[in-house]
Amino acid sequence: MGVEGLDLTGLRRVYGQFGSRWFYTRVARNARHWGWTEPGQSKWRLWRAQRQLQDVLGRKLALSAGARVLDAGCGAGVVARAMAVRFGLRVTGVDVLDFHLAEAKRLSARARMGERTVFRWGDYHRLPFGDGEFDGVYSMETLVHSPDPSRALAEFHRVLRPGGRLVLLGPISVGPLGELEPRARALIESFLEAMTMTGAVIYHAGNLPRLLGEAGFEVEEALDATPYYTPTFEAVHAYFRLPWEVVRRFGDPAKWINLRSTVEMYGVREHVAWYVHTAVKPSR
Numbered sequence: 001m002g003v004e005g006l007d008l009t010g011l012r013r014v015y016g017q018f019g020s021r022w023f024y025t026r027v028a029r030n031a032r033h034w035g036w037t038e039p040g041q042s043k044w045r046l047w048r049a050q051r052q053l054q055d056v057l058g059r060k061l062a063l064s065a066g067a068r069v070l071d072a073g074c075g076a077g078v079v080a081r082a083m084a085v086r087f088g089l090r091v092t093g094v095d096v097l098d099f100h101l102a103e104a105k106r107l108s109a110r111a112r113m114g115e116r117t118v119f120r121w122g123d124y125h126r127l128p129f130g131d132g133e134f135d136g137v138y139s140m141e142t143l144v145h146s147p148d149p150s151r152a153l154a155e156f157h158r159v160l161r162p163g164g165r166l167v168l169l170g171p172i173s174v175g176p177l178g179e180l181e182p183r184a185r186a187l188i189e190s191f192l193e194a195m196t197m198t199g200a201v202i203y204h205a206g207n208l209p210r211l212l213g214e215a216g217f218e219v220e221e222a223l224d225a226t227p228y229y230t231p232t233f234e235a236v237h238a239y240f241r242l243p244w245e246v247v248r249r250f251g252d253p254a255k256w257i258n259l260r261s262t263v264e265m266y267g268v269r270e271h272v273a274w275y276v277h278t279a280v281k282p283s284r
């Protein structure tokens with residue numbers, strides 16, 4: 001399944017290989033996102049941190065029960081189900097990877113949530129929905145993969161009703177990669193290329209609010225949430241540093257790109273932030 005201008009080879013490699021599938025299903029219980037830890041909480045409780053991050057999303061969406069929400073890049077639908085169960089939202093998830101959508105549908109059917117969470121194939125640069133169909137749109141760690149973030153933001157704006165709300169969560173470079181010293185830049189660029197994080201080369205904490213504005217949004221908040229994400233980052237790094245060394249020396253590193261990414265990303269952590277951007281499509 002291809003889309004004009006969208007090459008799925010990299011995404012299939014990142015999410016389809018054995019190591020990723022194993023990691024996401026066994027370790028992350030099908031969630032494909034980081035976690036949020038409050039000050040004073042233990043950093044080792046990764047599933048709690050993931051639940052708390054989902055709760056942050058639900059609170060930032062700030063929509064009433066029954067509101068229609070688009071999950072742009074839904075993965076296996078963990079976030080969609082959390083929004084439906086904990087916030088009463090009616091969620092439509094789109095993704096470009098057929099095996100993620102199959103998982104999302106299977107898990108929602110198993111949880112008897114097939115009516116409150118609907119999943120279909122869709123590229124967020126070219127959404128299969130009419131204008132103003134949604135009260136809210138969110139992207140949980142997916143915009144990083146976009147080769148054209150401005151186009152994705154324009155699509156989010158189009159499918160939102162006036163007054164609709166957008167929440168973007170995810171890792172982001174602190175500033176333009178071109179301004180980094182060469183060693184850090186080379187490390188980050190090789191990591192972003194391996195992970196098909198094309199969007200992260202284009203937008204960063206300094207320019208995303210401007211891109212949102214150009215797409216027609218009013219930015220309500222650009223929250224630097226790095227202190228809340230750092231405990232998960234540290235815990236994941238501590239868990240996977242040694243396994244990655246073993247794989248690197250004795251195994252097949254190409255099959256364990258996620259292990260590599262968590263370890264390498266830690267090495268350039270001073271250049272990486274996590275943000276929660278909340279924006280509104282102005283009412284006419």
Ligand SMILES: C[S@@+](CC[C@H](N)C(=O)[O-])C[C@H]1O[C@@H](n2cnc3c(N)ncnc32)[C@H](O)[C@@H]1O
Pocket residue numbers: 006011015030031032033072073074075076077078079094095096097100122123124125139140141142145146
């Ligand atoms: C890091 S995963 C996050 C999945 C989910 N949001 C979660 O938190 O569990 C990124 C997801 O974005 C999807 N994705 C990447 N580019 C996309 C696009 N252009 N349109 C829709 N989904 C996309 C990937 O297939 C993948 O499922």
